[in-house]
Amino acid sequence: MPDFVKALTSQAGRRTGNRFRRRCRLLPAALIFLCLPMMIWGRTARAADKLPHITVNCDVHKGACTQEIGGVEATLDISPKPVKAMTDLRFRLMLSGKPPAAEPYIDLGMPGMKMGPNKVRLEKVGEGVYEGTGIIVRCPSGKRTWKAAVTVPGRGTVEFIFDVVY
């Protein structure tokens, strides 16, 4: 009988084999345990890196901000100022050009972080002027950058990114 067969069939060999098999079974769990935190951190970092619009493009504390959406201008103003989290805020949207097919709305969220749906319903208060109330919540992470994604049905969505006061 070859030596390696003897070694495997001996008691010590069986013990070594069992240990090896046990370690093999633990390997996937070890990989999951070690890789999961890296995957979570990596995904978060990549998500933040992939967002070119993560830089602030609007100073809501100073006044209204304007961006182009589907060939028309959308101007967003938030009051009262300074814009604080955890307080009732008034959102005012002014659209140039023809009125949209349906009333526009705003989704509030943090760039690169899921916060759940926080929609501001806007109502028409004048020609091309829409208003609604909403709340920007406070994130315990300390991050202050928020986005207001303005959707105008039939024209698209544009994001206003700004810092809020906690």
Place this chain on the structure above:
Amino acid sequence: MSFIKPLDLVFLFSGFSVGFGHCIGMCGPIVVSLSLNLKTRSLWIPYLLYHAGRITTYAILGGLMGFSGSFTHIAGRIAGLQKGMMIFAGLLIIVMGVAMNRWISIGPIFGNDYNPDGVVSRSFRKLGKVQSTAVYFPLGLLLGLLPCGPVYTALVAAARTGMDAGNSIEATLAGMGLMVSFGVGTIPALLLVARLAHLNWLKHKAVIYKIGSILMIAVGIYFVIKAVRY
């Protein structure tokens, strides 16, 4: 009036998706701490009690939001309490980390091998495992008050459903239903984290256990600093 509303389903799925991102990062350390402290005991009953407690708090807050129809009114009143809870959670994680490593002889807080000899301690010991498992429900109740962005977002929606409801009872129930849906949605992600931390091989590897306890202490300190600055 149907029992489950479309908005409840929206927040059920919102809780599910937020759970795998935000909640793992924010509440993961607490869940891992509890899981490591359970040692050889079964994971499911303590965790179901913990989540039942957490969701009960969400339901109470959702009911209050729905009833008042104002997020800022209620949120302003509980802000101090939430800050206190964040400090409590941080200290709890630190104490658990210290106890796990046995640097200070206080025994695992919710563990099953705490074996003190004092008169009061013996009385507690007589209550046995049931008491130490039951503590997960009030713990869930308290930690449900932790400040959290997605929870706030769900509470804003709960207040809105209250505004849209026909009467106070309907408003309260609508707010509660939405928050329960959201809370239930967050369970799978947190259970997954708890299950991973509860793997037998992981708990019985001294080095990993030690590293885990040091990480817990670090996370606990981070929680306390965040709470003080909140």
